[in-house]
Amino acid sequence: MSGNLKGKNIVLGVSGGISAYKSADLLRLLMKEGATVKVAMSANAKKFITPLTFRALSGSPVYQNVFEEIGDDAMEHIRFAEQADLMAVVPASANSIAKMAHGLADDALSTLFVSFSGKVLVAPAMNDKMYSNPAVTENINKLKSRGIFIVEPEYGKLACGAEGKGRLAELEIILKEIIAQFCQKADLAGKKIIVTAGPTREPIDPVRFISNRSSGKMGYAIASEASKRGGEVTLISGPTNLVSPPGIETLYCECAEEMRRLVFDKFSQCKALIMTAAVGDFSPENYEENKIKKNLNGGNVLKLKRNPDILSEIATRKDGQIVVGFAAESENVFENALEKLQKKSMDLIVANNIAKPEIGFGSDYNEATFIKKDQQIRYLDRMPKTELANLLLDEIAELIEVG
Ligand code: CTP
Numbered sequence: 001m002s003g004n005l006k007g008k009n010i011v012l013g014v015s016g017g018i019s020a021y022k023s024a025d026l027l028r029l030l031m032k033e034g035a036t037v038k039v040a041m042s043a044n045a046k047k048f049i050t051p052l053t054f055r056a057l058s059g060s061p062v063y064q065n066v067f068e069e070i071g072d073d074a075m076e077h078i079r080f081a082e083q084a085d086l087m088a089v090v091p092a093s094a095n096s097i098a099k100m101a102h103g104l105a106d107d108a109l110s111t112l113f114v115s116f117s118g119k120v121l122v123a124p125a126m127n128d129k130m131y132s133n134p135a136v137t138e139n140i141n142k143l144k145s146r147g148i149f150i151v152e153p154e155y156g157k158l159a160c161g162a163e164g165k166g167r168l169a170e171l172e173i174i175l176k177e178i179i180a181q182f183c184q185k186a187d188l189a190g191k192k193i194i195v196t197a198g199p200t201r202e203p204i205d206p207v208r209f210i211s212n213r214s215s216g217k218m219g220y221a222i223a224s225e226a227s228k229r230g231g232e233v234t235l236i237s238g239p240t241n242l243v244s245p246p247g248i249e250t251l252y253c254e255c256a257e258e259m260r261r262l263v264f265d266k267f268s269q270c271k272a273l274i275m276t277a278a279v280g281d282f283s284p285e286n287y288e289e290n291k292i293k294k295n296l297n298g299g300n301v302l303k304l305k306r307n308p309d310i311l312s313e314i315a316t317r318k319d320g321q322i323v324v325g326f327a328a329e330s331e332n333v334f335e336n337a338l339e340k341l342q343k344k345s346m347d348l349i350v351a352n353n354i355a356k357p358e359i360g361f362g363s364d365y366n367e368a369t370f371i372k373k374d375q376q377i378r379y380l381d382r383m384p385k386t387e388l389a390n391l392l393l394d395e396i397a398e399l400i401e402v403g
Helices: 018-032 051-058 074-082 094-102 108-115 134-145 171-182 217-228 256-267 310-315 333-343 385-402
Strands: 009-014 036-041 086-092 119-124 154-157 163-167 192-197 232-237 249-252 272-275 282-284 304-306 322-329 348-353 368-372 377-379
Touching: 009 018, 009 108, 018 036, 018 051, 018 086, 018 171, 036 051, 036 108, 074 108, 086 094, 086 108, 086 171, 094 108, 094 119, 094 134, 119 134, 119 171, 171 385, 192 217, 192 256, 217 232, 217 272, 217 385, 232 256, 256 272, 256 310, 272 310, 272 385, 310 322, 322 333, 322 385, 333 348, 333 368, 348 385, 368 385
Parallel strands: 009 036, 009 086, 086 119, 192 232, 192 272, 232 249, 272 322, 322 348
Antiparallel strands: 154 163, 282 304, 348 368, 368 377
8 A cells, every 4th residue: 555645634643642652653654655744742642752753753843832832834834734634643542532522722732633623533542441431432422423533442452451442443444544534435425325223122111121232333334434425314223322423314213113114214215225223023022011020920921023124124115225234143144144135135235244253243343245136245354344334335336326
């Protein structure tokens, strides 16, 4: 890879954390891709790596102190930053994320962030307990809801010796995501796309339900990427912990029946339906108005009935729409997916092997196989869900085009 960022002006924001040293490598990778990069540092970043390193590598003064001159070209430097094509904050500490979420401006990096109105990409890195703290989650969600792209940290051994989620994402992945910010296609402009996401909850009584492990991440990633490519997206979401991406109509539902109703309401006007949701196949035969007591009925047998199969039903109403389904399989992945594709008259099915712990439910990564109606197959390696979303949207845009 080289030249993918030719002519692009990028501000690399470095905040305090053990992985700050990795930004020096990222700087070199960005420059190798042709970008002009200037670095801004938070006050704490300087405790981990010196501004001199970045100055030497970038060949430019480093923005590190709001109140200090950085040479004759001080204003020019700040103007560059304000007019840059992208600001990438790598690594982003819990503190810098909190400041960005709340608009605090008390050092060079946070001040620059507040005065910057372009695209921003943030790659958090911190201890796993900090990362899972609800305050940090809320701040990250705030940034996401403003359209800031987050490169999720990875699971692994952390600098503090613990193991968990918090390690800075691989530099190659961060680089890919930065490049992706500039490759936005507009091939879905004006096209109405429905995406379903997340699990359904089938109520048993006022406090209990049957559900599944779907996190909704794949569907939300598809909705967000489709919208960036110009699509008019309606996201129909079961219960998740995710924030609705900006600029998208999000309709919430609980059970399969509600999801079915919403999909049917919107289907006739759409160009493509992408059924990422893990729709519950069964629901209790009877909903109990009052909480079921444990000493009732001896063994308490729960009788289940089949839920409507949304995709099978929608197949009979197809009028040129492209219909895409997902197959979550733990064995005979290919055969089972192919059978579903044919049985439910889909145009394309995305087959996932849910038996692999490092991908699928809850993960930010996925590994999938696309199978098309004409049995064309595309095997894909493990990759971030946003990347997979874009590959799938490439296929869908083509299918819409062909008609
Ligand atoms: N699906 C649906 N309605 C359902 C169940 C599933 O529309 N009641 C859709 C899913 O959104 C997915 C596809 O059908 O796109 C395949 O779902 P999956 O759960 O993998 O398969 P099922 O058809 O439910 O079959 P099985 O549970 O036997 O694997």
